[in-house]
Amino acid sequence: xxxxxxxxxxxxxxxxxxxxxxxxxxxxxxxxxxxxxxxxxxxxxxxxxxxxxxxxxxxxxxxxxxxxxxxxxxxxxxxxxxxxxxxxxxxxxxxxxxxxxxxxxxxxxxxxxxxxxxxxxxxxxxxxxxxxxxxxxxxxxxxxxxxxxxxxxxxxxxxxxxxxxxxxxxxxxxxxxxxxxxxxxxxxxxxxxxxxxxxxxxxxxxxxxxxxxxxxxxxxxxxxxxxxxxxxxxxxxxxxxxxxxxxxxxxxxxxxxxxxxxxxxxxxxxxxxxxxxxxxxxxxxxxxxxxx
Amino acid sequence: xxxxxxxxxxxxxxxxxxxxxxxxxxxxxxxxxxxxxxxxxxxxxxxxxxxxxxxxxxxxxxxxxxxxxxxxxxxxxxxxxxxxxxxxxxxxxxxxxxxxxxxxxxxxxxxxxxxxxxxxxxxxxxxxxxxxxxxxxxxxxxxxxxxxxxxxxxxxxxxxxxxxxxxxxxxxxxxxxxxxxxxxxxxxxxxxxxxxxxxxxxxxxxxxxxxxxxxxxxxxxxxxxxxxxxxxxxxxxxxxxxxxxxxxxxxxxxxxxxxxxxxxxxxxxxxxxxxxxxxxxxxxxxxxxxxxxxxxxx
Numbered sequence: 001x002x003x004x005x006x007x008x009x010x011x012x013x014x015x016x017x018x019x020x021x022x023x024x025x026x027x028x029x030x031x032x033x034x035x036x037x038x039x040x041x042x043x044x045x046x047x048x049x050x051x052x053x054x055x056x057x058x059x060x061x062x063x064x065x066x067x068x069x070x071x072x073x074x075x076x077x078x079x080x081x082x083x084x085x086x087x088x089x090x091x092x093x094x095x096x097x098x099x100x101x102x103x104x105x106x107x108x109x110x111x112x113x114x115x116x117x118x119x120x121x122x123x124x125x126x127x128x129x130x131x132x133x134x135x136x137x138x139x140x141x142x143x144x145x146x147x148x149x150x151x152x153x154x155x156x157x158x159x160x161x162x163x164x165x166x167x168x169x170x171x172x173x174x175x176x177x178x179x180x181x182x183x184x185x186x187x188x189x190x191x192x193x194x195x196x197x198x199x200x201x202x203x204x205x206x207x208x209x210x211x212x213x214x215x216x217x218x219x220x221x222x223x224x225x226x227x228x229x230x231x232x233x234x235x236x237x238x239x240x241x242x243x244x245x246x247x248x249x250x251x252x253x254x255x256x257x258x259x260x261x262x263x264x265x266x267x268x269x270x271x272x273x274x275x276x277x278x279x280x281x282x283x284x285x286x287x288x289x290x291x292x
Numbered sequence: 293x294x295x296x297x298x299x300x301x302x303x304x305x306x307x308x309x310x311x312x313x314x315x316x317x318x319x320x321x322x323x324x325x326x327x328x329x330x331x332x333x334x335x336x337x338x339x340x341x342x343x344x345x346x347x348x349x350x351x352x353x354x355x356x357x358x359x360x361x362x363x364x365x366x367x368x369x370x371x372x373x374x375x376x377x378x379x380x381x382x383x384x385x386x387x388x389x390x391x392x393x394x395x396x397x398x399x400x401x402x403x404x405x406x407x408x409x410x411x412x413x414x415x416x417x418x419x420x421x422x423x424x425x426x427x428x429x430x431x432x433x434x435x436x437x438x439x440x441x442x443x444x445x446x447x448x449x450x451x452x453x454x455x456x457x458x459x460x461x462x463x464x465x466x467x468x469x470x471x472x473x474x475x476x477x478x479x480x481x482x483x484x485x486x487x488x489x490x491x492x493x494x495x496x497x498x499x500x501x502x503x504x505x506x507x508x509x510x511x512x513x514x515x516x517x518x519x520x521x522x523x524x525x526x527x528x529x530x531x532x533x534x535x536x537x538x539x540x541x542x543x544x545x546x547x548x549x550x551x552x553x554x555x556x557x558x559x560x561x562x563x564x565x566x567x568x569x570x571x572x573x574x575x576x577x578x579x580x581x582x583x584x585x586x587x588x589x590x
Contacts, residue, residue, distance in 0.1 A: 154431035161517075161541050162350045185348055188358070191434055191516040191531050194541050198417070198513070205422045208431050 032060040033265030039073020039086030042165050043254050046112060047086055049281050050273060061265055077257055078102060083266050085257040088114070088165060104260040111273050113288040115215040115238040115251040116170055118225040119200075121207040126150040128226040128235040131177055131249055137210060138175045140187030145208070157190040158199045158211035170212055173250055215243075216286010243288040251288065326564055330557035337551060342558075347519035347533070349542065354555045358519040360562065362532035365522040366439045366511060370504045371497075373444025378451030378500060379486075379493065385452070386459035387481050398456065405449030413513030416442045421514060428529065434516035436532040442510050447500035454499060458492020459485060491578040498574040505536075505567060512537035535559050 037047055044067035051063035073085035078098050091099075091106055099106045118134055120126060126148055129137075136142040138157055145153045160167040176182035193199050199211040203222055210225075215238050218224060226235035229249045242248040262270055272278055279289035333342065337354050344355035381401065385394050420441060421433030428437075462485050470480040486493065516531025517538075539556050546553045 156432040162348070163542055163546070168350070183351075185346075185351070185353075188346070188520045189518045189531060191432065191518050192533070192541070193517065194512055201417060202421075202432070202434065205418075206425060206432055 033062075035061065035063045035084065035266055035269055036082040037063055037084045037086065037256075038066045038068060038076050038082045040070040040088040040165075040254070041067040042088040042114065043086040043112075046254075046282060046285050046287060049285060050278055053278070053281060054269060054272060061269070063269070074257065077106065077259055080259060083258065083262075084270070087255045087257060088169075088252065090253075090255065091257060099259070106257050106259060107261055109256045109258075109270055109274070110253045110290060111256050112254045112279070112282045113243050113251055113290060114254055115243045115248060115288055116166060116173075116212050117215050117218050117238045118174075118210065118212050118227060118250075119203055119218055119222045120210050120225055121203055122221065122223045123207040124150060124153075124223065126225065127223065128228065130228045130231055130233075131174060132230065134227065135175050135177055135184070138186055138190065139184045140189070153208045155210060156202075156206060156208040157187060158202055158209055159186060159190050159192055160196070160199070160213075161192050161194050166212070166214060169252065170250070173252075174212075214286055215288065240283070240288050240291070244291045254287070323564065326557060326561045329554060330559075330561040333551070333554040333558040336554060342555075345521050347538070349552050349555065352551075354551075356535075356555070356559055356562070358521050359533055359535045359538050359559060361522040361527075362436070362515070362519070363505065363534040363536070363563070363566075365436050365527055365532060366443060366515060366534055367501065367505045369436060369440025369528055370443035370447055371501060373441060374447035374451055374500050374504070375497060377444065378448050378496065379455060381448065381452045382455035382459055382493070382496070383481055383486070385456050387477075387485060398453070401449050401452050405446075405453065409446060409507060409510040410513070412442055412446060413510040416510060416514035430529055432516065432531065434514055434531055436515060436522060436528045436530065439511045439515035439532070439534070440528065442514055443504045443507055446507060446510065447504045450503050451496045451500040454496035455489070455493045458489040458496065461492070462488045494574060494578050498571065501570055502567060505563070505570070508536040508540045512540055517541065535563050539563075 037051065044065065047065045051065050055061060055063060070085075070087035070089050073082065073087055074091060074095055076082040077085035078095065080102070090108070096106060118129065124145065126145060129148060133142065133148050137148070137155055138159070142148060143155055145151055145155055159170070171186065172178065175184050175186065191202070193202065196213050196217045199213060200217070200219060200222065203209045203211050204219075224237060226237045227249055228235045234247070236242045236247045236249070238248045238251070243251040256270065256273070258266060258270070261267075274290065282289040333354075342354055343357055344353070345357050346353040346355045347358050385398055385401075389397065416438055417434075421435075421438050423433065424430060424435065424438055425433035466484050466488055467480055470484040471477075475483065511534050515534060515537065517533045518531035519533040519538075520527070520530060522528075522530070522532045539559055542552075543556055546556060
């Protein structure tokens with residue numbers, strides 16, 4: 001099912017790519033350029049893959065990509081040491097003020113999306129949960145699958161380690177339901193596993209377990225749970241479509257920022273990044289491509 | 293001729309001395325480094341907060357008690373596995389097994405000690421944890437028990453190898469004397485050979501404990517890393533988070549010089565002090581037993 005959708009998408013991309021090829025003359029006029037790109041660790045692999053592909057197609061452009069975190073990238077943009085900052089969150093008001101103080105308006109580009117899926121063992125009959133239920137499970141208020149319509153099995157909660165950005169995003173969006181004043185923490189008996197692999201293998205072997213992971217890291221033999229914003233909303237499975245129409249609740253945009261409207265090589269690169277060709281790389285790396 | 297010999301001798305003496313002293317210097321340097329990076333914790337985190345029961349460092353919950361209890365329960369569990377198995381195997385190899393069997397078994401046991409702990413961790417995740425979950429009907433197999441069994445397994449080869457050497461070096465006359473007085477084989481082993489090899493066997497156990505308490509990778513993979521207070525007997529069947537796993541998992545991402553960074557070093561310092569205490573107790577026991585043996589002989 002997913003493959004067919006992907007194939008359709010790729011076909012669509014080829015068609016649109018062919019359609020646009022005739023108008024694409026502006027990048028050739030640029031002789032040579034060096035683009036500096038820094039920021040979020042979530043995006044760093046994606047940015048690297050893009051940079052490699054783009055440099056292969058445009059040998060006159062060289063792009064350097066470094067990680068360090070969203071805050072680091074934005075700080076570098078404010079100091080004007082990079083051309084493009086990668087961020088897995090939007091710029092905060094004070095960061096925008098600092099930018100304005102140093103004389104430019106930051107410009108935001110949504111370059112991809114990232115969804116987190118909640119996963120259980122295929123033997124578990126529970127296939128849908130509300131956000132409130134997932135929050136209650138992870139904060140320790142629900143301790144048995146029978147409380148959410150499953151069998152009389154204890155719930156074993158799995159999470160990534162505290163230094164993972166996914167951990168923090170999941171805590172803020174799901175456990176705290178996006179409420180900044182909510183200080184709910186993970187239940188202390190939540191198993192903190194050091195890798196996505198650890199979570200996947202424990203869920204595969206243990207019917208009691210519940211876990212979460214980036215959409216691209218979920219293997220097909222595990223069961224992804226459909227989530228609903230509240231009891232009255234529909235239950236939605238994460239997919240490229242449901243993330244793009246915002247019906248799936250645990251998804252975030254990934255951004256690139258420039259200092260002022262980009263020009264020249266930077267503009268050409270950012271145009272390419274949202275092109276269908278670059279967005280196939282997004283899907284290959286397990287993120288959600290943006291559909292325009 | 294003579295002169296060059298004395299030159300060579302001076303040089304070699306100097307090299308050997310340097311090697312000997314460098315061990316002490318390195319330990320001291322490491323200790324001072326731990327102190328320098330770890331002690332600021334006491335100024336930055338309130339004492340009550342540091343010894344509270346909640347470990348969630350990214351929101352300033354720096355309670356290290358769950359980690360200390362986690363390490364203790366896993367280590368004690370591992371020793372309960374390693375002591376009987378280690379000494380039993382050593383006694384069997386040295387006292388009971390025929391020569392040919394010993395020549396095959398001892399290298400095999402030592403080979404086991406060379407297995408990388410990450411490989412054992414994999415076996416733990418894929419075989420031991422599911423087995424424990426099904427066999428004991430636990431919610432998850434990633435528990436202190438899985439860590440203890442695995443660590444016990446890791447400590448056994450070290451213990452066996454050294455304890456067997458110690459038993460082997462007990463003079464044959466001791467055994468012959470005991471047997472001549474009418475002692476059974478068991479009485480000879482339990483009352484004569486083992487006590488005579490006591491200091492070597494204790495050293496073996498201490499090295500085993502040392503290996504256990506400092507082991508990181510296998511523990512991180514199989515204990516589930518949940519920072520719960522492991523104070524009840526039943527905690528052995530629940531997931532725990534050890535000090536070593538915490539440092540290994542969290543050190544990579546922490547900002548240099550932050551409170552969080554200092555707390556991680558403080559945990560390292562606690563670990564260092566625990567090893568130190570274990571070693572001091574062990575060596576005092578060894579010395580005491582030696583002086584008693586000397587009294588008996590004189």
